[in-house]
Amino acid sequence: MGKTLFEKIWDAHVVGELEDGTVLLYIDRHLVHEVTSPQAFEGLRLAGRKVRRPDLTFATMDHNVPTDNRTRIEDPVSRAQVEALEENCRDFGVPLFGLGDPNQGIVHMIGPELGITLPGTTIVCGDSHTSTHGAFGALAFGIGTSEVEHVLATQTLRQKKPGTMLVEFTGRLQRGVTSKDMVLKLIRTIGTAGGTGHVFEYAGEAVRRLTMEERMTICNMSIEAGARAGLIAPDESTLAYITGALRPYAPRGKELEEALAWWKSLPSDKDAKFDRRITIDVSDLPPQVSWGTNPGMVVDVTGRVPSPGETPNNSPADVERALEYMGLKAGTPIRDIKLDTVFLGSCTNARIEDLRRAAAIMKGRKIARGLRMLVVPGSEQVRLQAEKEGLDRIFRDAGAEWRFAGCSMCLGMNPDQLAPGERCASTSNRNFEGRQGKGGRTHLVSPETAAAAALAGHFVDVREIMKGA
Amino acid sequence: MQAFTTHKGKIAVLDRANIDTDQIIPKQFLKSIKKTGFEEGLFFDWKKKPDGSLDPDFPLNRPAFRGASILVARNNFGCGSSREHAVWAVMQGGFRVVAAPGLEREGQKIPAFADIFAGNAVKNGLLTVELSADDADRIFRLAAAAPELEGEVNLPSQTFRVSAGGKEMVFHFQIDPGVKDYLLKGLDEIGLTLEKKEAIGGFEGRRAPWLTPSPSTR
Numbered sequence: 176m177g178k179t180l181f182e183k184i185w186d187a188h189v190v191g192e193l194e195d196g197t198v199l200l201y202i203d204r205h206l207v208h209e210v211t212s213p214q215a216f217e218g219l220r221l222a223g224r225k226v227r228r229p230d231l232t233f234a235t236m237d238h239n240v241p242t243d244n245r246t247r248i249e250d251p252v253s254r255a256q257v258e259a260l261e262e263n264c265r266d267f268g269v270p271l272f273g274l275g276d277p278n279q280g281i282v283h284m285i286g287p288e289l290g291i292t293l294p295g296t297t298i299v300c301g302d303s304h305t306s307t308h309g310a311f312g313a314l315a316f317g318i319g320t321s322e323v324e325h326v327l328a329t330q331t332l333r334q335k336k337p338g339t340m341l342v343e344f345t346g347r348l349q350r351g352v353t354s355k356d357m358v359l360k361l362i363r364t365i366g367t368a369g370g371t372g373h374v375f376e377y378a379g380e381a382v383r384r385l386t387m388e389e390r391m392t393i394c395n396m397s398i399e400a401g402a403r404a405g406l407i408a409p410d411e412s413t414l415a416y417i418t419g420a421l422r423p424y425a426p427r428g429k430e431l432e433e434a435l436a437w438w439k440s441l442p443s444d445k446d447a448k449f450d451r452r453i454t455i456d457v458s459d460l461p462p463q464v465s466w467g468t469n470p471g472m473v474v475d476v477t478g479r480v481p482s483p484g485e486t487p488n489n490s491p492a493d494v495e496r497a498l499e500y501m502g503l504k505a506g507t508p509i510r511d512i513k514l515d516t517v518f519l520g521s522c523t524n525a526r527i528e529d530l531r532r533a534a535a536i537m538k539g540r541k542i543a544r545g546l547r548m549l550v551v552p553g554s555e556q557v558r559l560q561a562e563k564e565g566l567d568r569i570f571r572d573a574g575a576e577w578r579f580a581g582c583s584m585c586l587g588m589n590p591d592q593l594a595p596g597e598r599c600a601s602t603s604n605r606n607f608e609g610r611q612g613k614g615g616r617t618h619l620v621s622p623e624t625a626a627a628a629a630l631a632g633h634f635v636d637v638r639e640i641m642k643g644a
Numbered sequence: 645m646q647a648f649t650t651h652k653g654k655i656a657v658l659d660r661a662n663i664d665t666d667q668i669i670p671k672q673f674l675k676s677i678k679k680t681g682f683e684e685g686l687f688f689d690w691k692k693k694p695d696g697s698l699d700p701d702f703p704l705n706r707p708a709f710r711g712a713s714i715l716v717a718r719n720n721f722g723c724g725s726s727r728e729h730a731v732w733a734v735m736q737g738g739f740r741v742v743a744a745p746g747l748e749r750e751g752q753k754i755p756a757f758a759d760i761f762a763g764n765a766v767k768n769g770l771l772t773v774e775l776s777a778d779d780a781d782r783i784f785r786l787a788a789a790a791p792e793l794e795g796e797v798n799l800p801s802q803t804f805r806v807s808a809g810g811k812e813m814v815f816h817f818q819i820d821p822g823v824k825d826y827l828l829k830g831l832d833e834i835g836l837t838l839e840k841k842e843a844i845g846g847f848e849g850r851r852a853p854w855l856t857p858s859p860s861t862r
Contacts, residue, residue, distance in 0.1 A: 190840070
């Protein structure tokens with residue numbers, strides 16, 4: 176029987192089978208950031224252990240960093256965490272892309288940008304959105320701090336083999352509808368635990384047609400459906416991304432040829448068996464908007480806020496609670512929801528293409544009166560590129576704030592937060608209670624829908640705007 | 645880590661599904677570089693009112709649940725971020741066991757706990773008990789009738805005994821044999837893996853050269 180993409184990568188990384196029924200899995204790339212690593216480094220120190228492979232370990236700071244300046248972290252606790260990472264990287268010989276480095280950025284942005292993220296590899300990070308790197312056909316997943324320490328010390332993880340699930344997207348997206356809408360539709364369909372215990376493989380015509388950056392958006396949110404990881408088989412787009420720009424850590428020359436031979440063998444075999452499968456046709460998919468407090472609470476932009484009992488994946492009590500928190504009445508058209516803030520950023524949707532598409536909608540126009548909009552590039556590379564293209568001017572002229580790179584208002588560990596009751600259209604990944612600030616109300620959307628909503632002051636069907644363009 | 649064999653204690657029930665790690669421990673508590681002191685942050689936004697006082701409407705603030713060490717909640721507990729701080733907060737908040745029901749949907753079993761949370765729990769000796777939906781309902785009904793619930797969890801026999809007001813129920817639960825053994829012995833996982841140093845070295849010797857980056861500027 177044939178193998179799936181996941182099984183090929185898994186099998187190639189098994190160091191050995193262990194007595195407890197797990198396997199020891201070799202880790203090719205370990206990405207580290209300031210929030211989930213200090214206790215792991217401390218654990219190494221206490222046990223007198225070293226980092227086994229600092230050459231396969233890469234660190235950056237993203238969660239705590241201010242986005243309005245690059246030199247001053249006002250919060251002493253945030254500053255201490257950032258300084259701890261600097262010290263740990265120095266002590267253990269781990270390369271760090273720190274504040275002020277042109278390669279600093281959200282950890283899931285810089286991996287692909289620098290060529291650290293490659294097909295057929297295993298990639299881990301103490302961050303659930305590590306699934307992002309699956310867009311390259313890498314097995315990439317988030318781990319806890321104990322596992323971070325384990326990888327630092329051994330370059331391996333003890334893992335139980337997860338199940339596989341094929342997620343096939345058929346059809347062609349309409350103009351203005353994006354890969355963000357595809358993944359929101361998936362989570363809405365199977366629920367926030369629908370993928371638990373499984374690794375997704377995304378396939379189908381609609382996936383093949385996506386750019387690498389659009390693929391990253393889908394894979395990024397695999398975890399929001401409960402899946403450990405989400406993969407897309409490498410193809411010409413993948414190769415073009417890796418070789419088409421300066422990616423200092425990617426192989427080249429003879430090494431690239433060797434890698435290519437392996438990468439070409441990675442796509443799932445025709446007779447490979449998946450434990451589960453689901454097919455979603457995207458031909459008629461409208462832009463999606465979340466209305467509640469988990470990423471499965473999503474409707475069409477043309478729809479209405481549901482009433483308790485109307486959503487199969489959430490109990491009536493959960494829906495009632497979510498409506499109360501969100502300050503919404505069942506039956507309200509999504510387009511009537513007024514916004515205070517728009518956040519364009521995060522490891523889900525702050526790449527150069529995201530900013531270009533949003534800027535194209537906002538060019539020469541102004542955001543709604545009284546609304547604030549934050550545009551936070553996911554990495555310094557993206558910021559510099561956007562400034563080269565004049566995108567920063569478009570956003571600024573429209574009335575938006577233009578910032579330095581970081582996680583920012585996706586989770587508000589830095590000063591970029593929502594106030595209680597503040598309502599935000601956000602291109603990020605989580606709409607949990609308090610995620611963007613205590614009492615803040617988050618609606619997850621694509622960059623296009625965010626840009627259109629910023630202009631109107633409420634949600635609009637961005638397809639209508641783009642028809643006229 | 646802390647070994648787990650049996651545990652007896654008061655039960656607190658929290659009748660909510662999809663309790664995400666942002667609720668278990670909000671972001672402002674993730675800035676610590678220590679492994680202790682997270683009890684203050686446990687369910688912080690739910691247990692405290694905006695003025696900082698305890699919210700009497702939050703179930704875990706009920707006097708009947710004070711000192712509880714077994715938490716019973718609904719499905720998909722611990723979803724969201726990978727922050728191990730969530731497990732540290734639950735344990736430092738006094739809990740040794742979290743129990744929640746799995747779900748069946750279209751013949752598919754959906755686990756009670758999110759993957760990363762469950763993995764983090766094992767590493768710290770926090771036992772996650774997966775109940776059936778019916779068994780969880782029974783516990784919630786019992787809690788509604790008699791708020792003071794006592795529980796006893798026995799890992800070797802895989803049983804969870806719940807008693808209240810003279811009534812007693814016993815539930816059996818499933819657990820991965822490897823995880824069970826690990827919890828019973830309270831093993832140092834890194835130490836164990838380091839014993840495989842030779843196998844890891846051998847594997848590294850067979851890795852393709854392109855897998856080890858040599859940074860350059862082309």
